[in-house]
Amino acid sequence: MMTAFRDVARNPLALAGSVTVGLLVLVAVLAPLLAPYDPSAIDASLILTAPSEEHVFGTDELGRDVASRMIYGARISLSVGFVAVGISVIIGCIVGALAGYYGGWVDALAMRFTDIMLCFPTFFLILAVIAFLQPSIWNIMIVIGVTSWMGVARLVRAEFLSLKEREFVLAARSQGIGDGRIILRHILPNAMAPVYVSAILGVAGAVLLESGLSFLGLGVQPPTPSWGNILTAGKDNIEIAWWLSVFPGLAILLTVLAYNLLGEGIRDAFDPRLRVGRGAKS
Amino acid sequence: MSENLLEVRDLRKYFPLSAGLFSRRRGEVRAVDGVSFDLAEGETLGLVGESGCGKSTLGRAILRLIEPTAGKVTFQGEDVLSLDRRALRAKRRQMQIIFQDPYASLNPRMQVGDIVGEALTIHGIASGSERRERIVELLRIVGLAPEAYGRYAHEFSGGQRQRIGIARALAVIPKLIIADEPVSALDVSIQAQILNLLLDLQERFELTYLFISHDLRVVKNVSDRVAVMYLGKIVELAGRDALYKVPLHPYTQALLSAIPLPDPRRKKRRIILQGDVPSPINPPPGCAFHTRCAYAEARCREESPGLREILPGHFASCHFAPDVGRENAAS
Numbered sequence: 001m002m003t004a005f006r007d008v009a010r011n012p013l014a015l016a017g018s019v020t021v022g023l024l025v026l027v028a029v030l031a032p033l034l035a036p037y038d039p040s041a042i043d044a045s046l047i048l049t050a051p052s053e054e055h056v057f058g059t060d061e062l063g064r065d066v067a068s069r070m071i072y073g074a075r076i077s078l079s080v081g082f083v084a085v086g087i088s089v090i091i092g093c094i095v096g097a098l099a100g101y102y103g104g105w106v107d108a109l110a111m112r113f114t115d116i117m118l119c120f121p122t123f124f125l126i127l128a129v130i131a132f133l134q135p136s137i138w139n140i141m142i143v144i145g146v147t148s149w150m151g152v153a154r155l156v157r158a159e160f161l162s163l164k165e166r167e168f169v170l171a172a173r174s175q176g177i178g179d180g181r182i183i184l185r186h187i188l189p190n191a192m193a194p195v196y197v198s199a200i201l202g203v204a205g206a207v208l209l210e211s212g213l214s215f216l217g218l219g220v221q222p223p224t225p226s227w228g229n230i231l232t233a234g235k236d237n238i239e240i241a242w243w244l245s246v247f248p249g250l251a252i253l254l255t256v257l258a259y260n261l262l263g264e265g266i267r268d269a270f271d272p273r274l275r276v277g278r279g280a281k282s
Numbered sequence: 283m284s285e286n287l288l289e290v291r292d293l294r295k296y297f298p299l300s301a302g303l304f305s306r307r308r309g310e311v312r313a314v315d316g317v318s319f320d321l322a323e324g325e326t327l328g329l330v331g332e333s334g335c336g337k338s339t340l341g342r343a344i345l346r347l348i349e350p351t352a353g354k355v356t357f358q359g360e361d362v363l364s365l366d367r368r369a370l371r372a373k374r375r376q377m378q379i380i381f382q383d384p385y386a387s388l389n390p391r392m393q394v395g396d397i398v399g400e401a402l403t404i405h406g407i408a409s410g411s412e413r414r415e416r417i418v419e420l421l422r423i424v425g426l427a428p429e430a431y432g433r434y435a436h437e438f439s440g441g442q443r444q445r446i447g448i449a450r451a452l453a454v455i456p457k458l459i460i461a462d463e464p465v466s467a468l469d470v471s472i473q474a475q476i477l478n479l480l481l482d483l484q485e486r487f488e489l490t491y492l493f494i495s496h497d498l499r500v501v502k503n504v505s506d507r508v509a510v511m512y513l514g515k516i517v518e519l520a521g522r523d524a525l526y527k528v529p530l531h532p533y534t535q536a537l538l539s540a541i542p543l544p545d546p547r548r549k550k551r552r553i554i555l556q557g558d559v560p561s562p563i564n565p566p567p568g569c570a571f572h573t574r575c576a577y578a579e580a581r582c583r584e585e586s587p588g589l590r591e592i593l594p595g596h597f598a599s600c601h602f603a604p605d606v607g608r609e610n611a612a613s
Contacts, residue, residue: 166386167381167382167383167386167387168388168389168390170342170347170379170381170387171379171381171388171447171450172400173347173374174347174377175375175378175400175401175450175453175454176370176371176372176373176374176375176404176405176454177371177400177401177404178371178404185392185400186389186392189391190389190390190391
């Protein structure tokens with residue numbers, strides 16, 4: 001584990017990713033302290049003003065400060081990312097663990113269900129579901145989580161398939177330890193490394209999905225600020241107010257890039273083959 | 283000899299070979315193919331054979347870590363194979379296993395104290411401070427310091443890890459321990475320590491061992507009786523001294539002749555077996571060993587010799603066992 005951290009720290013891209021992620025989390029947590037203005041304070045005298053010293057990212061069509069809205073928007077994006085991924089990891093672990101551990105028809109059933117879920121284009125599935133539900137932030141989190149667990153399920157299943165034959169698992173079985181305890185205490189903790197990587201990469205995907213939904217008006221609803229719905233306003237005014245599109249767009253780009261770099265850095269750090277290549281001791 | 287603790291009758295484990303989209307059964311690997319033996323209380327039965335002959339599968343099938351295909355296993359007069367899940371879990375306290383690889387057999391994410399003591403909690407043997415004392419006592423019995431309690435398995439050497447595995451097996455106060463190549467992964471200098479530990483424990487806790495190994499010298503050191511396996515079958519079963527002095531099966535003879543002697547000037551006749559072990563997917567008809575046997579005749583290709591009692595307490599599955607033995611004694 002420590003070696004993994006050191007490997008991430010040694011990889012400049014992964015380091016940049018983790019620093020950016022850290023800053024984003026800090027910004028989201030400290031939003032009320034960092035935001036220069038109230039994100040929903042409307043000022044009719046400041047409609048669509050260009051970036052200036054008072055309003056570094058300009059103002060929107062209702063005269064609200066874009067920088068403040070984006071700082072609060074970071075909260076939305078990251079919390080949707082984390083909660084949605086949390087849901088998908090939990091579902092994925094349950095499905096993958098049962099399929100991998102019990103095998104046979106349980107495995108066949110669970111994996112065919114996973115395949116079916118993978119057949120749907122996620123974005124359209126989410127659009128269809130949201131069309132029937134209230135597009136609230138909680139619904140967004142749940143829907144993204146429920147439609148993105150398949151990768152985790154496959155990873156966990158694969159880990160379980162190999163781990164359940166390992167001797168320490170046989171030893172636990174030979175001691176009369178029950179299936180539930182073997183799954184939770186003996187196999188799952190040893191199966192989590194690839195899940196962490198997948199979860200971090202998943203946050204990037206969830207942030208992107210949330211932005212896309214909000215952009216289409218089916219995600220986080222105004223006046224709650226989200227990077228996606230700031231972009232929507234930007235689209236309507238793109239010819240006269242470029243800052244409304246550019247800054248949230250860059251924020252989304254940076255966030256997704258940062259999570260991907262961090263995720264890939266951790267994956268490389270966990271991969272023993274790469275580690276041997278660099279001649280470091282595990 | 284006291285009452286039999288374990289009786290194994292015609293135990294079989296066939297692994298299905300399936301291929302293709304719809305999992306057609308294409309055949310099966312006969313890993314364990316009709317094995318029978320008894321194990322008396324307090325006894326050590328050595329089980330030897332080449333890699334792939336089914337020794338480990340046999341050990342695991344007895345414990346139902348792998349479900350046997352057919353046969354009967356009676357432990358303390360109870361039919362193990364007909365136990366339901368609950369009863370089996372309870373029964374498993376009495377039958378423990380020690381694994382070959384001390385690196386793979388300990389959970390890398392658990393502390394040693396929990397590895398050793400988990401079963402104490404599960405079976406309600408001890409909890410709280412009593413549990414801790416028991417674990418420390420177990421660690422002491424196998425020769426580890428109490429400080430091992432809060433450490434992780436990767437902080438220990440191979441020999442120490444094997445001691446942890448032994449402490450784990452002892453925790454549930456078992457009657458039978460199946461030792462599946464317990465010293466094969468260890469340095470020779472450590473092997474002797476672990477073997478001595480196992481022998482001490484046997485005396486102290488009245489344990490019965492099924493000792494699986496491919497190392498004939500190790501088996502000779504610890505066993506009361508020895509069984510030799512070839513292609514999923516026991517080909518010879520006898521008291522240790524009888525088997526090592528007068529082997530009655532040509533395969534056993536070949537194995538024994540391959541043991542290196544520590545004295546380089548002593549010459550001995552080596553029996554070099556030709557060819558490889560036949561595939562257990564398609565074992566040869568008749569006697570499974572006839573493809574490599576110097577004594578083989580037409581009869582061996584057709585008729586499978588059962589395990590017969592050739593001398594009192596000395597079983598061999600060879601049509602010519604008495605002659606083989608005589609010739610061997612003469613040479």
